[in-house]
Amino acid sequence: MSRLCHIYPILMVRIDESWIFIMMPVKILMVEDEAAIREMVCFTITQxxxxxxxxxxVADARIAIADSVPDLILLDWMLPDVSGIEYARTLKKEEMTRHIPIIMLTARGDELDKIRGLDMGADDYITxxxxxxxxxxxxxxxxxxxSPLLTEDVIDxxxxxxxxxxxxxxxxxxSLEMGPTEFRLLHFFMTHAERVFSRGQLLDRVWGGNVYIDERTVDVHIRRLRKALESEHYDRYVQTVxxxxxxxxxxV
Amino acid sequence: MSRLCHIYPILMVRIDESWIFIMMPVKILMVEDEAAIREMVCFTITQxxxxxxxxxxVADARIAIADSVPDLILLDWMLPDVSGIEYARTLKKEEMTRHIPIIMLTARGDELDKIRGLDMGADDYITxxxxxxxxxxxxxxxxxxxSPLLTEDVIDxxxxxxxxxxxxxxxxxxSLEMGPTEFRLLHFFMTHAERVFSRGQLLDRVWGGNVYIDERTVDVHIRRLRKALESEHYDRYVQTVxxxxxxxxxxV
DNA sequence: GTTTGATGTCACGACTTTGTCACATCTATC
DNA sequence: GATAGATGTGACAAAGTCGTGACATCAAAC
Structure with a gap:
């Protein structure tokens, strides 16, 4: 049990006396300078x-994203270094991050219209x-x-x-046979289709992060996944960038 | 009685002077904040x-479900933390719980249409x-x-x-000979075909939960079940993932 | 008290998965 | 086409997972 937690991307959530396990959890990045709000939001969404x-x-956020691409970003609009609005625009322009949905946090309701008018590409706003x-x-x-596929049980x-x-x-x-890692890798790919992921990001999301594994290992598992898919000619969907x-x- | 209830998923129901034993009972989770209704419903469905x-x-419900997936959920629509409607939607989206049927409890009849209109995926409503x-x-x-098989007396x-x-x-x-545990295991499998269960989940559902048994014991009973089925070549239906x-x- | 059958644990071996490496192949650039 | 860097491919050892038979224990039946 404890071993699984280390190796696989399983989220363990402790609620009172019991543990909840979540396979391949959805990752959310929160960018917010006020520690109090951060703590509250952190608790809420972990629950x-x-x-x-x-x-x-924003500087920290950049580092975090380089390590691990989130499925959603909660972005405060007042940040110490760069404004959230500018950063959202940046994110929406870059290939790696343009698909990530953003929810903007604004301090007061009357700012909402102003921010909305700026249209920096956020997907939702909350005051x-x-x-x-x-x-x-x-x-x-x-x-x-x-990202409708994220919560689907059957992905076709x-x-x-x-x-x-x-x-x-x-x-x-x-029926196609493949190992557990290939299954997780394919699951991640199918829930995040049409997007490019670096080896490090795949290690983080499919292997569960906090693991010191040679990045070239990803190549080998890609190879194994392709081999499993090739009998039905689906290996061409796993593409190298x-x-x-x-x-x-x-x-293509 | 107490021992039986703890070790095996056997329910004992007293009717008049005699006890009735029910094998592998259907598990129902009731989410409801009013203690009076809870007690009444509890008595009713136990009977x-x-x-x-x-x-x-809802927080308690999450814990309960993490421990043991129910076969049906009775969900009040007014709850202290999260509204029943929202929670129903959540349940219907997550892979672990999406197949669980939900019956919504509503306080008054005139709310029924409103709730029904929201269509949160409940399978039935009761006022x-x-x-x-x-x-x-x-x-x-x-x-x-x-879940037609759950209520069947004969499953083929x-x-x-x-x-x-x-x-x-x-x-x-x-006729195939097998021990009681193998019989319960096969019953559970046949009522939940095509789905993978971890050893922990099988211990919970077939052995009755709250039992500290080595998970490897499941392997041994799987072996015994396969042995019982192999003379007629049905052992191939019990598959290892x-x-x-x-x-x-x-x-396959 | 003895027998019988069911059950949980264990040890051993077979098998699978996995990370790493060495080498082959490919691609872009000069 | 020569070169350097990136990726594909097969092999391998270590680690992990699962199947299997044996055994001690326990409870019910005789």
Missing amino acids: AGYQVFEAGC KPFSVKELQARIKAVLRRT IDGLRLDISSHRVTANDT RGSGYRFSTK | AGYQVFEAGC KPFSVKELQARIKAVLRRT IDGLRLDISSHRVTANDT RGSGYRFSTK
């Missing part, structure tokens, strides 16, 4: 079953102070709108079907 | 032969106050509709037949 990591300023319920609701709504992309509850991968009704990493894509 | 566990709020018989009927109906999957009342397993009219657990499946 809701997400994995959170925090940054107090402080907000209730726990409101935040959870907005996170869920944004994730459902922008162009005939390649991954079923989590029966732990099976089928291609045009042919030279100099950057890998991508799962149905195009 | 009907189900096993109930209660939660006063307070309700009669004992009505609740029992709806539970039965929902279970029959969503591809020639493998399990008869609960006569406590017998036959394969193509050949490396790194995850076991699955009962007619495929």
